[in-house]
Amino acid sequence: MDIWVQLISALDSTLRLATPLILCAMAGLFSERSGIVDIGLEGKMLAGAFAAAATTAVTGSVWLGLITAMAVSIAMALLHGFACITHKGDQVVSGLAINILAAGLSVALGIAWFHRGGQTPALASEERFRPLSFPFSDVVADWPIIGTLYSDLLSGHNLLVYLAFLAVPLTYAMVYKTRFGLRLRAVGENPQAVDTAGISVAWLRYRAVIMAGLLCGLAGAYLSIALGAGFVRDMSAGKGYIALAALIFGKWRPVPAMFACLLFGFLEALSTRLQGVDLPIVGQIEVQFMQALPYVLTVILLAGFIGRAVAPKAIGVPYNKDRA
Amino acid sequence: MSRRAKLPIWADVALIPLINVTLAFLAAGVVVAMIGENPLDAVEVLVRGAFGYDEAVGYTLYYTTNFIFTGLAVAVAFHAGLFNIGGEGQAYIGGLGVGLVCLALDHLMPWWLLLPVAIGAGMLFGAAWAFIPGYLQAYRGSHVVITTIMFNFIASALMVYLLVNVLIKPGQMAPETRDIADGATLPMMHELFAGLGIKITQTPLNISLFVALLASFLVWVLIWRTRWGYAIRMIGHNESAAVYSGINPKRMVVVAMAISGSLAGLVAINEVMGAQQRIVLDFVAGSGFTGIAVALMGRNHPVGIILASLLFGALFQGGAELAFEFSSITRDLVVVIQGLVILFCGALAYMMRGPLERLFGLFERQSQGGN
Numbered sequence: 001m002d003i004w005v006q007l008i009s010a011l012d013s014t015l016r017l018a019t020p021l022i023l024c025a026m027a028g029l030f031s032e033r034s035g036i037v038d039i040g041l042e043g044k045m046l047a048g049a050f051a052a053a054a055t056t057a058v059t060g061s062v063w064l065g066l067i068t069a070m071a072v073s074i075a076m077a078l079l080h081g082f083a084c085i086t087h088k089g090d091q092v093v094s095g096l097a098i099n100i101l102a103a104g105l106s107v108a109l110g111i112a113w114f115h116r117g118g119q120t121p122a123l124a125s126e127e128r129f130r131p132l133s134f135p136f137s138d139v140v141a142d143w144p145i146i147g148t149l150y151s152d153l154l155s156g157h158n159l160l161v162y163l164a165f166l167a168v169p170l171t172y173a174m175v176y177k178t179r180f181g182l183r184l185r186a187v188g189e190n191p192q193a194v195d196t197a198g199i200s201v202a203w204l205r206y207r208a209v210i211m212a213g214l215l216c217g218l219a220g221a222y223l224s225i226a227l228g229a230g231f232v233r234d235m236s237a238g239k240g241y242i243a244l245a246a247l248i249f250g251k252w253r254p255v256p257a258m259f260a261c262l263l264f265g266f267l268e269a270l271s272t273r274l275q276g277v278d279l280p281i282v283g284q285i286e287v288q289f290m291q292a293l294p295y296v297l298t299v300i301l302l303a304g305f306i307g308r309a310v311a312p313k314a315i316g317v318p319y320n321k322d323r324a
Numbered sequence: 325m326s327r328r329a330k331l332p333i334w335a336d337v338a339l340i341p342l343i344n345v346t347l348a349f350l351a352a353g354v355v356v357a358m359i360g361e362n363p364l365d366a367v368e369v370l371v372r373g374a375f376g377y378d379e380a381v382g383y384t385l386y387y388t389t390n391f392i393f394t395g396l397a398v399a400v401a402f403h404a405g406l407f408n409i410g411g412e413g414q415a416y417i418g419g420l421g422v423g424l425v426c427l428a429l430d431h432l433m434p435w436w437l438l439l440p441v442a443i444g445a446g447m448l449f450g451a452a453w454a455f456i457p458g459y460l461q462a463y464r465g466s467h468v469v470i471t472t473i474m475f476n477f478i479a480s481a482l483m484v485y486l487l488v489n490v491l492i493k494p495g496q497m498a499p500e501t502r503d504i505a506d507g508a509t510l511p512m513m514h515e516l517f518a519g520l521g522i523k524i525t526q527t528p529l530n531i532s533l534f535v536a537l538l539a540s541f542l543v544w545v546l547i548w549r550t551r552w553g554y555a556i557r558m559i560g561h562n563e564s565a566a567v568y569s570g571i572n573p574k575r576m577v578v579v580a581m582a583i584s585g586s587l588a589g590l591v592a593i594n595e596v597m598g599a600q601q602r603i604v605l606d607f608v609a610g611s612g613f614t615g616i617a618v619a620l621m622g623r624n625h626p627v628g629i630i631l632a633s634l635l636f637g638a639l640f641q642g643g644a645e646l647a648f649e650f651s652s653i654t655r656d657l658v659v660v661i662q663g664l665v666i667l668f669c670g671a672l673a674y675m676m677r678g679p680l681e682r683l684f685g686l687f688e689r690q691s692q693g694g695n
Contacts, residue, residue, distance in 0.1 A: 039473065083671035092407050092469050093620070094671030097663050100613060104659030105355070112359040112652040241473055248470065286489070292481035295474040302466030311467070 008148050010269045015157060016227060018265030019164040020045065020219040020236075024243030025250070025257045026171045027215035031077075033175060033252060034208035035188040035314040040080055040095035041216055042240025043102035048073040048220020050106035053120040053231035054113065056127050065225050070217030076102065077213025078206075085205050088318035099240070107233050120224070120231040129158035129226035160222040165258075167215065172254040184208055188312035191319040201319045216240075245298035251309050264294040329684035331677070341623060341669065343676050348668040352661045359652050366646060366653060373645025374638035380645070382513060382527025388630075388637030389529075389594045392536040394615025395633055396543050397450075397587035399624040403547055404580035405560035410457060410472025411588040412612025413479030414450040418589025420483065421449030422596045423491070423501060423603035430508035435597075438508050442597050443535070443590065450589020451582040453479060458581025462574035468581065476612070487605060501603045510598040528599035535593055540626040543587070556580050588612060610659075614640075617662045620670040636662070 024041045031038035048069035056065030076098050083089040083097075107118040114120055134155035141151040175181040183204055187194045191201045219239075224231045242264050250257030271290030278284055301309055331340075353363035374384045394411045401408035408414075425445040429438055457471035487499040513529040547553040558566040559573045559580075566573055595607040614636055621635070622628025643658035668675075 037469075039469070079667075083667065083675075087672055087675045089671035089673060089675075090407075092409070093616075093666060096409065096613070096616065097667035097671050099663075100659060100666060101663030104656050104661075104663055107656040108355065108359065108654065108660055111654055111656070115652070118656070238477060241477065244470070245474065286485055288481040288485040288488075292478045295477045295481075299460070299466070299471055299474050299478075302470060303460045303464040304466070 004145075004148070006273070008152050010266070010273055012153050013269040014262060014266040015153070015161060016265075017268045018261045019161045019227075020222050020239050021243045021246055021261035021265060022164040022258055023160075023167060023215050023219035023222065024240055025247045025261050026167050026254065027212040027219070028244055028247045029171060029175070029252060029254060029257060030184070030208045030211040030215070032247065032315055033188045033312055034184050034205045035191060035312055035317065035319070036080070036084055036205055036209055037091040037316045038080070038095060038209075038212055039092055039241075039244060040076070040098035041212075041243055042236050042238065043095075043099035044073040044076050044213055044216035045220040045223065045240050046099075046106055046234070046236040047076050047102040048217035049224040049235055050102075050110060050120070050220070050231045051217075052221035053123070053224035053228075054110070056123055056225050057114070057121045057230070060127055062127060062129055062225055066218070066221045069221035069224075070214050073217030073220060074210055074213035077209045077216070081206050081209040084318065085202050085209075088320065091316055091318075103234060106231065110231060110233075118233040123225060123229040125229075127225070128229055129160055129222075131156045131158055132162070158222075158226045160218060160226045163218065164222070167218075168254050168258045175254065180207070185312075188314055191314050195319070195321065201321075205319075219243075242294050245294055248309050248311075249298055249301055252312060267293050328678075328681040329688045331681055331684060335680065335684070337623070340673075340676055340680065341621070343680075344668045344673060345621060345665065347672075347676075348661065348664040351664045351668070352657070355660055356653065356657070361650050361653055366650070366657075369646055369649045370639070370642035372642075374642035377525075379525035379527055380641055382525065382529040383644075384634070384637045384641040385513075385533055386527060386529040386594070386599065386637070387640040388633045389533045389536045390591050390611040391614050391618045391633035391636050392540060392630060393590045393594070394588055394611045395618030395622060395629040396539060396615075396626065397584045397612075398615045398619035399622070399626075399629060400543060400547070400556070400587060401580055401584040402619060402624045403553075403560050404556045404577060405563075406458075406461070406577065406580060406584075407469050408454065408472055408581065408584045408588075409469055409616070410454060410475050410585070410612070411615045412608050412610070413472070413476035414453045414585040414588035415591035415608045415612055416479045416483055417453040418446040418450035418585075419592035419596045419603055419607060420486070421445035421447075421589065422592035423504075426504045426508060426597055427501060430505040433508070435508050435510055439510070439593075439597070443593060446589040446592045447586035448589075450592075451586035454581045454585025454588070455578060458578040458585075461581075462577040468577075480606075483603075484605065487603065491603060499605055504597065504601045509601045510593070512598075530594065530598035532590075532594040532598050535590065537630070539587060539590060540630055544626045546583070552576075552579060588615070614662060617665045617669070620673075621665055 024045055028038045028041050051072035052065040052069035055068040056062055080094050080098055083094040084091045110118045110120060137151040137155040141147045175184060183194060183199055187201055187204045195201050223235055246260035246264055247257050249260035267290050271287050274285050275287055356363040356366050374380055394415065397411050398408055422442045422445055425442050426438065429441065453475060457468050457475055460466045460471055461468040491501045492499050493502040510530040510532060514524050514526045517524045547557065555571045555576045558571055559576050563573050591608060591611055596603055600607055618629055618632040618636055622632035639658045639661060643655040646653045646657065647655060
């Protein structure tokens with residue numbers, strides 16, 4: 001029974017930890033399926049986190065915070081688009097610039113505006129997205145197995161967690177079941193063909209990066225005004241890169257990418273729980289090993305040792321109409 | 325009106341980069357103004373803080389040393405058409421090589437005997453950490469950008485593990501190795517000057533600055549005067565042409581990455597054998613990423629890289645001074661500037677080309693009309 005409780009609590013934190021990863025992975029999916037490399041997930045999320053916490057601290061409204069986070073993140077995505085789509089700049093360089101800019105600006109502006117060494121003021125509980133209880137969760141709670149599953153695992157998360165899991169089928173539907181999605185995938189594989197069909201490559205890709213900005217903004221808001229209670233310097237802590245790894249791990253597909261996020265989230269949840277615990281056979285597992293595991297797995301996958309991850313064909317190549 | 329002229333070489337090599345750097349600093353000025361300070365005052369404090377007195381100059385040059393190494397590392401990869409984001413991890417692992425050699429041999433030999441061994445070890449470890457992504461790109465088709473990003477994180481986890489569990493000096497809390505013995509660390513610049521009878525303030529600046537300058541020269545020789553350099557530039561420019569001229573691009577990708585990583589590994593000479601005199605957590609402190617800005621700004625040429633490193637060294641040292649003078653500006657502003665430089669000199673490098681071509685076209689037509 002104790003193991004069951006432990007497992008439920010580990011899975012519970014897996015959901016929490018996977019939420020920003022899923023949002024960012026879906027963001028990266030839109031961008032990369034359109035042919036735009038997005039290593040700027042990290043920066044957009046961080047900027048979103050800062051914008052959300054700063055706005056909520058000043059206005060007291062989580063909704064304004066959420067909207068500002070999305071707006072700021074979209075603005076950074078548009079900058080990425082301006083550099084890579086309009087001016088055909090290097091997509092990796094541009095993404096890196098966005099990450100570094102966000103890391104610098106969030107702290108520089110935070111110190112100037114709030115004078116707390118880069119943190120934003122701590123938010124009271126009504127200034128955050130609070131846990132939502134599912135109907136009847138307190139009634140069902142005492143039932144064996146189903147009770148813990150329903151009341152402890154599924155119920156009791158904040159809105160953005162559910163939104164993240166909703167984003168997966170929505171992304172799937174948009175990418176695979178709509179005309180926009182068909183064109184999006186086409187522009188990432190063969191932009192010439194899309195252009196010949198009389199559809200604007202640039203506008204399609206701009207829409208894709210805007211979607212990426214919106215989702216990263218949600219992920220940022222989740223970090224600072226749902227999971228946390230305010231902005232802390234570098235609070236994204238490499239999650240954007242893990243999400244990128246998960247996207248590749250899921251071979252640029254929504255549902256597999258979500259499972260990769262859950263796997264990486266589970267590893268993170270385990271790493272804190274297994275600290276100093278002696279396991280049978282393997283003994284103690286080092287925290288650092290668990291932390292490095294997502295990256296190691298992604299490298300091995302990319303090298304083609306477990307399955308094959310094939311990127312969209314036109315990824316990273318600016319589209320040049322004249323030379324088509 | 326919209327006729328475009330071909331840009332003269334000087335405009336391409338000097339004018340466009342200059343415009344881009346200017347734009348980056350103008351944007352930084354806007355950020356300072358947003359914060360509510362006067363940008364010109366900030367520049368004055370920055371310059372004074374970076375060059376105003378001998379201690380400041382010492383720190384500026386100490387930072388410069390790191391950036392030269394990482395800038396060269398990024399540049400060599402760029403010449404081969406590869407983007408090495410992994411300088412951070414390669415320098416960190418290079419520190420493991422330098423540190424292990426120094427800790428093993430520091431009681432056996434003086435610094436001048438140890439230095440070549442340590443350089444070899446740092447370069448070897450750095451090269452190994454870049455070799456794997458290079459090999460995977462060349463032979464297994466995984467992209468070097470993604471792999472080097474992953475390797476940065478893996479390096480960081482590995483070093484934390486080693487410092488906390490293996491290399492830590494027994495009986496202390498901080499995850500650091502023991503100090504390298506006195507005679508085995510690099511001479512500090514203030515000690516050298518004291519030997520010459522000139523007294524300067526103590527700073528972490530040490531003789532690895534000369535190693536950095538030597539490395540810059542050797543990189544110039546490598547890229548523009550050797551067979552390997554030619555092959556590296558060729559696969560960067562036109563891979564299929566390289567194949568027809570008998571170059572094996574896969575092999576050269578691996579070679580270029582290994583050289584790139586070995587240069588990043590040299591950061592550890594400055595930090596581990598010089599400034600810190602032991603392996604500490606996170607001694608690379610972002611130099612690997614600054615190297616990207618430096619290489620972009622210095623147009624991948626060693627002379628440009630030295631100048632850009634000096635500028636960033638000044639920004640890092642002067643940036644520390646900003647925090648004393650202004651209550652609302654800290655060194656994080658330098659990170660912003662770094663991001664802006666990468667944005668304007670890297671991602672938006674072609675932005676000014678179109679307008680400039682039109683401008684030159686306008687002049688051309690006018691002078692033709694005059695005749």
